[in-house]
Amino acid sequence: MHFRADNGRGAAAQTGSDESHNGAEANGMNADQKAPAEAAAAGAPAEPEEYFEAAVRGSVDELLDAGAHSDLDAMRHSAAHVMAESVLGIFPDAKLGIGPSIEDGFYYDFLLPRPLTPDDLAAIEAGMHASVKADHPFVRKEFEFADGRAFFAGRGQDFKVEILDDIAVRSKESGEALPPTSTFEHGTFVDLCKGPHVASTGKIGPFKLMTVAGAYWRGSEKRPMLQRIYGTVWPTQQELDAYIARREEAKKRDHRKLGVQLDLFSFHDVSPGSAFWHPKGQRLWRTLESAIREVQDRRGYQEVSTPMLVHKKLWEQSGHWANYQDNMFVLESEGQTFSLKPMNCPESTIIYKSRLRSYRDLPLRLSEFGRLHRNERSGTLSGLTRVRHFVQDDAHIYLRPDQLQEEIKALLGEVYEVYGWFGLDPKFTFGTRPDKALGDPALWETAETQIKAALDSLGKPYRIKPKDGAFYAPKIDIQIEDALGREWQTATIQVDLVMLPERFDCTYIDENGQAVRPMTIHRAIYGSLERFIGVLVEHFAGAFPVWCAPTQAVVIPIADRHIDGARELEALLKSHKLRVEVDGSDARMQNKIRLAQEQKIPYMLVLGDREIEARTVAVRHRSGEQENGVGWDAFAQRMAEETAARRP
RNA sequence: GCCGACAUAGCUCAGCGGUAGAGCAGCUGUUUCGUAAACAGCAGGUCCUCGGUUCAAAUCCGAGUGUCGGCUCCA
Numbered sequence: 001m002h003f004r005a006d007n008g009r010g011a012a013a014q015t016g017s018d019e020s021h022n023g024a025e026a027n028g029m030n031a032d033q034k035a036p037a038e039a040a041a042a043g044a045p046a047e048p049e050e051y052f053e054a055a056v057r058g059s060v061d062e063l064l065d066a067g068a069h070s071d072l073d074a075m076r077h078s079a080a081h082v083m084a085e086s087v088l089g090i091f092p093d094a095k096l097g098i099g100p101s102i103e104d105g106f107y108y109d110f111l112l113p114r115p116l117t118p119d120d121l122a123a124i125e126a127g128m129h130a131s132v133k134a135d136h137p138f139v140r141k142e143f144e145f146a147d148g149r150a151f152f153a154g155r156g157q158d159f160k161v162e163i164l165d166d167i168a169v170r171s172k173e174s175g176e177a178l179p180p181t182s183t184f185e186h187g188t189f190v191d192l193c194k195g196p197h198v199a200s201t202g203k204i205g206p207f208k209l210m211t212v213a214g215a216y217w218r219g220s221e222k223r224p225m226l227q228r229i230y231g232t233v234w235p236t237q238q239e240l241d242a243y244i245a246r247r248e249e250a251k252k253r254d255h256r257k258l259g260v261q262l263d264l265f266s267f268h269d270v271s272p273g274s275a276f277w278h279p280k281g282q283r284l285w286r287t288l289e290s291a292i293r294e295v296q297d298r299r300g301y302q303e304v305s306t307p308m309l310v311h312k313k314l315w316e317q318s319g320h321w322a323n324y325q326d327n328m329f330v331l332e333s334e335g336q337t338f339s340l341k342p343m344n345c346p347e348s349t350i351i352y353k354s355r356l357r358s359y360r361d362l363p364l365r366l367s368e369f370g371r372l373h374r375n376e377r378s379g380t381l382s383g384l385t386r387v388r389h390f391v392q393d394d395a396h397i398y399l400r401p402d403q404l405q406e407e408i409k410a411l412l413g414e415v416y417e418v419y420g421w422f423g424l425d426p427k428f429t430f431g432t433r434p435d436k437a438l439g440d441p442a443l444w445e446t447a448e449t450q451i452k453a454a455l456d457s458l459g460k461p462y463r464i465k466p467k468d469g470a471f472y473a474p475k476i477d478i479q480i481e482d483a484l485g486r487e488w489q490t491a492t493i494q495v496d497l498v499m500l501p502e503r504f505d506c507t508y509i510d511e512n513g514q515a516v517r518p519m520t521i522h523r524a525i526y527g528s529l530e531r532f533i534g535v536l537v538e539h540f541a542g543a544f545p546v547w548c549a550p551t552q553a554v555v556i557p558i559a560d561r562h563i564d565g566a567r568e569l570e571a572l573l574k575s576h577k578l579r580v581e582v583d584g585s586d587a588r589m590q591n592k593i594r595l596a597q598e599q600k601i602p603y604m605l606v607l608g609d610r611e612i613e614a615r616t617v618a619v620r621h622r623s624g625e626q627e628n629g630v631g632w633d634a635f636a637q638r639m640a641e642e643t644a645a646r647r648p
Numbered sequence: 649g650c651c652g653a654c655a656u657a658g659c660u661c662a663g664c665g666g667u668a669g670a671g672c673a674g675c676u677g678u679u680u681c682g683u684a685a686a687c688a689g690c691a692g693g694u695c696c697u698c699g700g701u702u703c704a705a706a707u708c709c710g711a712g713u714g715u716c717g718g719c720u721c722c723a
Contacts, residue, residue, distance in 0.1 A: 057720095115652060213718030214651025221720050225651050228718070256716095260659075269696080269714045323723035342723095377649050377721065378714090386722085471723075559680040586680075594684035608682055620683060 058218030060166045064194060066100045071198075072235065076101035078138060078197045079128070079204050079233040080108045085189035086127030087112075087229070090120070096191065097159050097217055097226045104243060105207075105232035109215055111159075112227055116212045124229070125209050135202030136186035140195060148181020152192060159217065160192045206240040207233035250484050255537035256383040262542050262599060264533075264550070265384070273381040273388030275530060280550035283579060285529060287548045289369065291646065292393050292418060292525060299414060301367040301395055306347035308371055312337040318346040318503060327374045344370035345496075345522055348396040349504040357508040362518060363399035363407055369529075370394045384534030385488075391529045397521040398506065404447065404495065404519055408454035408476075411493050411523055415478055418525050421547070422536060423648030424480045426491070430455060431468030431475045438472050439498040447495050447519070448474050472498035473522075482539040490527040490535065496520040543600040543622060547646045552639065553603035555582045555617075556592045565612040569605065572632055576640040593620065603639070 066077045080099035087094050087110055097109030143151065145168070152160040164181065171178050184193040186201055198204060209231045217223035234240040251257070259265045264281030267274075277285060296303065312330075315321040320328065320342065329340040341347065348366050357364065370392050380386055399407055412428070419426045430451060433444045451474055455462050462476075469475050478491035500506060500520040507515040526532040536544065546552055553573065557566040566582045573580040583592040589606065596604045604620040611617050617635060619627040 118653095211717060212652065215719045216650075219720070221650070225719075227651075230718080267715085272714065320723070325723095327722075374722085379649060379651095379719085380721065382716085556683090558682055561680080588679090588681050588686060590681085590683065591685055592683095597684055604683080606683065610682090618683080624683090626683075 058220055060163060060170060063098050063163050063166075063218070066098075066193060066195070073101040074196045075198050075204055075235070076106040076233050077195075078201070079207050079231060080106040081138075081184065081186065081189060081191055081193070081197070082128050082131045082201055082204060083124060083209070083229060083231060084108050084110075084191065085131055085187065086124045088189065089127050090123060093156070095159055096157055097215075097228075099191075105210070105230060107215075107228050107230045109217070109226040109228045111217075111224060116227055116229070121209045121212065121229070125207075128207065128209075131187060132201050132204050134187065135200050137200040138184050138186045138195075138197035140197075141183050141185065142180040143183065145178035145181055148183065148192070151181075151183075151190075155190075157192075163192065205233055205235045206237045207231055208240065208244070246484070250486070250538075253484065253538045253541045254383075255385075255534040258537050258542040259384070262537075262550075264537070267383075271389075272378065273376060273386075275384060275387065275389075281533070283550040284533060284544065284548060287550075288526065288529065288533070289393075291421065291548075295414065295418060295525075296365075296367045296395070299365075299410065300363075301365040303367050303369075304348070304351055305368060306341075306344065306351070306370070308340055308373075309338050310341050310347065312339060314346050314350075315339060318499065320346070327376065329373050329375050340373035341370070342372055342374045344368050344372070344392065344394045345396055345500055346504070349500050349506055352396075352398055352506055353504065357398070357518075359400060359508055359510045362508060363397050363403055365395055365397045367393070367395035384530045387528070387530050390531070392524050393526045393529065394522070394524050396500065397523065398508070398518045399521065400508075400510075401446065401519055404521075405450040405454050407521060408451055408493065408495075409457055411521070412454060412458060412476075415491055415493075415525060419480065421646040421648060422539065422545070424539070427479045427481070427487075428455060428458075428460075428462040429468075429477045429479065430462060430464045431470075431477060432464065432466050433469055433474060434467045434471055436471055437469070439502070443497050444474065447497060451476065451495060470494055470496075472496055480535065482535055483541065484538070486538075488531075488535045490532055491525050492523065492527065494522040496522055541600075543602075545646075545648050546602045546639065547643045549600075549602050550579065551581055551599065551601050552579045552643070553581075553605055554592075554596045554599075554601050555580060555605045555607060556589060556596070557582070557584065558589045558606065558608040560586070562607045562609075562612055565607050569607065569617065569632055573636050573639065576636050578636070578639055578643065597622065605635075 066073075066080075077100060080101065083106070084096055084099055087108070088096075091110070091112050093113065095111040097111070099106065099108030145164070149161060149164045149168075152164065168178060181192065182194045183190050184195055184197055185191070186197075209229060211230050213228050213230065214225045215228040217226055232240065232243055234243060256267075259281070262280060263278050264284065265275045265277050268276060275281075293303070309331075312321060315324075315328070324342060328342050331338055331340075348368065351366060352364065371389070372392060373389050376386060376388050381388065397407060415426050432448055433441075437444060455476070473494045473496045475492060475494040477489055478493075479487050479489050481487050497519065500522075501517045506518055506520070508518050510516050544550070555566040555569050555573075557563045563582070563584050566584070570580050570582050583596070585592070587595075593604055593606075600622060602622050604622075606618040606620060608618075611629075614629065615632050616629045617632060619630050619635065621627075
């Protein structure tokens with residue numbers, strides 16, 4: 001199974017206790033990821049899945065991998081060649097970067113004399129259509145290495161020459177002979193490429209160029225920025241249309257758009273990267289917060305709260321000052337240097353160390369809704385998913401090594417419990433010891449074994465990403481797929497062997513009266529509340545389940561004489577702690593319903609003469625479904641139960 | 649941070665050198681209505697900010713800020 005490493009559209013999730021993680025957007029690994037779930041459903045044993053190891057960014061391997069691992073990929077990669085042909089037709093001096101197949105399409109990078117315009121894209125598309133119509137065969141040719149290099153040098157294709165030179169260096173290092181240079185040509189266009197391709201340009205299906213974007217050569221900020229043209233291509237017109245439709249649907253679900261429409265939150269240039277939460281958004285927030293708080297109370301957490309403004313010396317001790325300073329908001333007061341906290345963990349240890357801890361106290365679970373600031377670079381900000389200010393449902397668990405496996409099992413159970421409220425199916429990725437790890441390798445091994453045992457006990461497949469752990473801790477990252485099949489990173493569970501225990505010299509007194517080192521776990525279930533809400537908005541397209549909808553029901557009096565009754569019903573529902581409003585405007589009932597539908601309010605409770613008389617209500621569901629003559633008390637009861645059950 | 653695009657009323661957008669427009673929302677009045685828009689009137693703008701070109705700038709140019717699409721980053 002092939003996992004594309006990263007198509008480069010990752011957006012960081014600010015989830016981890018100590019890290020930000022990538023949450024792939026639309027083009028993750030969706031199709032592939034359905035496989036394990038299906039396998040499990042079919043009763044297959046839950047074998048951990050080896051994760052595809054990504055080629056190092058900008059490496060020769062990556063540059064040479066055209067991404068053509070299937071027939072569809074081959075067609076997409078072929079479309080990239082045809083696009084490059086067309087671009088060369090318009091800009092003969094264009095220098096070609098690379099042009100692989102990617103999820104849903106392809107791209108090609110070019111160094112061009114001027115920025116591309118939408119008109120250019122149309123012209124390039126026209127050239128592509130001509131090439132497809134001409135049905136040029138794709139022909140593979142091999143040259144002696146030196147001849148191949150001379151060929152591309154002669155054409156001024158400096159980037160291709162650089163790739164070949166890197167191959168030469170690698171061959172020399174490994175003592176192997178220089179490989180032949182493989183090219184593919186169609187018509188007059190020749191590209192350094194190992195293929196595979198479709199038989200001829202005529203075999204390329206319906207396509208569309210989507211957008212132009214900047215992209216560094218070999219992914220390095222220090223190298224020139226090329227212009228990348230993204231395109232999409234499909235076997236049939238229907239599939240192309242479906243893809244475009246899917247994108248349209250995704251746009252409609254965009255949390256930034258729905259956030260304005262539903263009056264949940266807004267962003268303003270006076271505080272870029274920080275959301276302003278409107279009353280309705282704040283209601284949603286509070287509902288989520290109190291739900292997880294209830295879980296934490298039940299599962300033995302103790303909530304703490306620590307300062308946002310922290311002296312530099314704490315960050316020096318934790319290592320953030322050396323490693324994370326660029327991402328911290330630093331300020332001076334009376335000659336002292338402080339920073340807004342980007343993470344909660346160092347402060348958690350201060351509470352841990354505020355008194356002597358006994359082995360009987362462990363596991364000690366300190367939770368905190370930490371309000372964090374991270375100075376993300378301006379170009380990386382994006383809606384609620386990449387922000388500078390966010391709140392994490394964070395916790396740090398101090399435990400004895402023998403408690404590790406049970407604790408991780410409990411945490412995985414916690415993830416299932418919480419994600420079940422939203423109908424989300426969490427996927428686990430186990431990141432193991434990286435090359436640059438701190439701490440005793442034996443300790444790592446123990447921890448990894450325990451984590452693996454906990455994961456295996458789930459009886460569900462999970463992914464292993466070798467060497468993807470934090471430098472101080474193996475970790476389990478949790479991804480969820482939203483309703484459109486897009487994958488997001490949200491929760492994280494990190495077993496910290498080094499940073500908190502060692503750097504902060506945490507200890508507890510064991511049975512023998514000895515001070516020994518505890519292990520610690522950093523965990524966040526929602527991750528960043530901001531990001532989680534952004535994902536929820538898109539997952540539900542704004543139509544939140546009854547239990548967490550900002551407004552659960554709106555009472556709609558048909559005429560003014562029904563308003564008193566509406567207020568009465570409102571009061572009854574509010575006495576059950578339900579979030580209810582009355583639409584007392586003088587608009588017609590039809591208009592009130594329309595507005596409620598637009599706000600995606602789960603229940604519209606219509607009151608007219610008949611209902612007031614019988615103390616019943618006509619219940620219109622958001623779906624359009626209709627129930628007439630429902631008694632007030634019965635309905636209040638039902639809604640209260642539905643809310644308490646947190647059904648998705 | 650880098651490349652490109654965009655920024656006009658609360659929202660969605662039109663206008664693209666010659667005194668700023670529409671729909672929705674808002675306000676006022678009329679209407680009191682049975683499952684996705686009653687009718688009429690009124691009001692609403694440093695056309696993101698600063699600077700420049702011009703007789704004249706929302707419109708052209710430059711810088712800044714923000715947003716969007718990517719890249720990079722995400723100890």
